[in-house]
Amino acid sequence: MLELVDISKRFKKIEAVKSLNMFIEQGEIVGLLGPNGAGKSTAISILSTLIEPTQGDVRFLKESVIKKPAPLRKAIGVVPQEIALYPQLSTEENLLFFGRIYRLKGSKLKQRVNEILELIGLTEKRKALVDSFSGGMKRRLNIGVAMLHNPQILIMDEPTVGIDPQSRSYILETVKRLNKEHQMTVVYTSHYMEEVDYLCDRIYIMDQGNLIASGTKEEIKQILSSENTISIQADRWNSKFIAQLKGHESITKVHVEGDEITLITPKEVNLFSEIISMTEEYGIALRSLHVKSPTLEDVFLHLTGRALRD
Amino acid sequence: MKGILLARVREFIRNPFTFLLFTGMSIVFAWVISSMNVGGGGGGLPVPVYVEEEADSYQSSLEQQEAFQFYPVDKETLEAELREGEADTGVILYENRFDILVGVESPNAGLIQQTVQKVYTTDIQETLIGDAADAAGMEADQAVSAYKETLSDGTFDLTVNSFSGEESWKYDDNVHRIGGFALFFAIYTIAYGVVKILTEKRMGVWDRIILSPVKKSEMYIANLLYSFIEGYLQILIIFSVFYFWRGITFNDQMIEILLMLIPYALAIVAMSILITALVKNVEQFNAAISIITVSLAMIGGAFWPLEIVSNPVLLFLAKLNPIKYGLDIIQGAAVYGYSFTELLQPISILTLMAVLFTGIGIHLMEKRHI
Incomplete structure (x- = not known):
């Protein structure tokens, strides 16, 4: 049309x-x-x-x-x-x-x-x-x-x-x-x-x-079918913790917004135990850690490395 | 086009304050400044006069003087006006002498004294000539007429040139003030009307209309026509107020003057569209229009007559200025009594400005996608 x-x-x-x-x-x-x-x-x-x-x-x-x-x-x-x-x-x-x-x-x-x-x-x-x-x-x-x-x-x-x-x-x-x-x-x-x-x-x-x-x-959303979107929530963040996430070889994208960090990782990699031990090491009081269904926001993050509202 | 005009009229009815403000300011400025200069009407600086008995003939001679406006008062009023500073100088006329009373020292006192002195001298001379003629058995009136004729012939030949030809420069302060302020404030009203095109473009209203079946030419014509009507209406109101309220007749040519000012209002609409096309936003327009309008008024002779300006650069700039030609029309018709044909030159120049500025303005506006 x-x-x-x-x-x-x-x-x-x-x-x-x-x-x-x-x-x-x-x-x-x-x-x-x-x-x-x-x-x-x-x-x-x-x-x-x-x-x-x-x-x-x-x-x-x-x-x-x-x-x-x-x-x-x-x-x-x-x-x-x-x-x-x-x-x-x-x-x-x-x-x-x-x-x-x-x-x-x-x-x-x-x-x-x-x-x-x-x-x-x-x-x-x-x-x-x-x-x-x-x-x-x-x-x-x-x-x-x-x-x-x-x-x-x-x-x-x-x-x-x-x-x-x-x-x-x-x-x-x-x-x-x-x-x-x-x-x-x-x-x-x-x-x-x-x-x-x-x-x-x-x-x-x-x-x-x-x-x-x-x-x-x-x-x-299928663009992210081979990847997981992991959401981590805590009261406050430690810069060394974020730096370690960004430097992690299995994490393709890290986005920090307020009390939430979103990670994009390959589906076959399970990072849960590693993330928990990292939060303990840096004294971060973890509120939640879960795998999300991919959203359009996550796709945009995956494609550009930035959030839509950045 | 009709729809756009109707919308603008509705907006005007809801918010007429800018129009009323500029119209009111024109009237107040012209009225206050004229009153300061001419008192209750007529020409010249007002001077209160108390006339003793037997001195009435001097009073009528003084009232014919152009430089000062001598107005009769009783002795108490004269003293009160001087005491309260309402008048700088007053005069008391006696049969064979006069007193000048000075309330505040000013250069006018000497001029007033000279003027009154001249009236007394002339009257006394004429009386003496009449008496001498009577004594010699001649007709006193004839002798005085012969004396006046000889005086008016003058000792030397004098040629006076003015901007408009062989005549001496004439000036009517009332006409100049009203014309000057009317033309000056009309620029603001018209310009703030035209700039709505820019505002509407920024708001997206213009885009909405572009997408409709209305043609772009209709959009421009409707907006410019409205601005013209608003500005012209303001000029019409100002002239009418002074005509009906203050009794200023404009040499019985008010309708002719108003008709001949149509090209002036069109030229200002065109100038406004040109300025609108050159600026980037309304803030820039507001700054530009304030500077340009005041400059135009000063250079074009809205605040003072151009005849007192001698700088060739300023006089050249005045020739590029619509206010000058607007004032030429007003002064030409109201002071010199010129007809439409004799004022064809300023009318043509204003029309040319209107066409030229509109063409360039709209072209620029479209090219720059403002």
Whole structure:
């Protein structure tokens, strides 16, 4: 349905996206995962025809849309990372304004505005000024505006940044519902692994402009099928202990985050007894030690040596 | 396009404070400064005068003087105004002499004395000539007229040149202050309207509209048209306030002046889009617009008449300045009574600026992906 073919984008000296290939089929939720600065927003801007790639092609229904973007623009609704709304206007006025620019009129426009208000749960706030909204309510309206013209594909660029857990959950459920009930195709970018894990059928993982992995969740997690992810938790760490872990010949990756250390090791190696004796040697009060099911975060750690939020 | 304009109008209704602030400031500045210079109206520095009986003829002669505005008061008021510092200098007129009362030492006292002295001398001379003519059996009025005619012919031929031709330089302080401040503050209103394009681009609203069926040209036109209307409305309000409230007639050419100022407002819209295209963010724009606007006002003659400037560099820079041409239109029509055809030059230059700056500004903005 929608394809990025060997896309690269260079801004002066920075190559934001390098040879990216991506496809999106009708009715699926595709996740674009990566840390800040990975090139996700640039890829999304190219996908939605807002910027032209330095190289490569964007195809919608097998037709190139770089020079003729109108058919794709008609089919997509874009939820930008920024709150792209008029803060001095009310919820309803914002929806009416953006509806009108999509040539919706009269009773059809009013009906659509009511449907969107219902969908995003802001019916009771229709007369309230956007300026008075919480971050979560603004994000919900930001999504609602992109839905006004009933697009086939919803492109969402980090739609849950900086909001409370309840609003995040509401947004995730809304996206899920749109996909299930309205068969809406969704492209969802995030640096929150759990969001992508929860929502998406297929995932593309980007880092520093490169596509480093792609496939279904299961396929991606298979990358770690020959390895174990070991989690160690303790109250505090000893730098010599961490150094010894990093220097261990059977440990391929070590990541320390707060009171947890994550290790990637070959499946055939059992390090449990060795780790326990090391904690005793360095006087570390161990709280837990277990093998985890691999997560997308672990895959990213395995592929880049860094955590998604680093 | 209609939708964008409506949204901007709604935003304006919700938050008209910037517009009201700049409109109010223009009115207050023009009013306060004009009042400081001209008193209750008319021209010149206000000077209170107490007139004794038999000295009425001197008072009417003094009221015709342009440099000072002599206004009649009773003796107590005169003394009170001097005592309380409301007036620097006062005058008491008697039948054959006058007193100058100085409350605060100022260079004006000497000038006032000279002016009053001249009125007395002229009147006494004319009386003496009339008396002499009577004594000689001639018509007194004819003798005085012949004397005045000879005086007006002058001893020497004098040629005076001004920027606008052979006429001497005329100046109306009220018109200049109102025009100067109206044009100066309109720049802020227009510029803060145009910069919303930059704000909307940063917010992502612009991208949303780009993805809709609305054409980019419609987006620019709607935003620029709105900024023009806002700035022009401000100029219109300021002129109307002074016309209806302060009775300043602008030589009965207010409507013509306002129509001829349309290219000025367009040129400022165009200049703002050019500045918007050259900066990277709103903070830079705010800093740039403050510096540029004040410089334009000083160089363009918004605060003082350009006729008192002699530096050739400043005069050259003034020629690149829209405020100068805006003021040329206002002064030309309100002070010199020029028609549209005679003011075609400043109108054309402003129109050219509008076209040129808009073209370069939008081109740069698109090229730089601001």
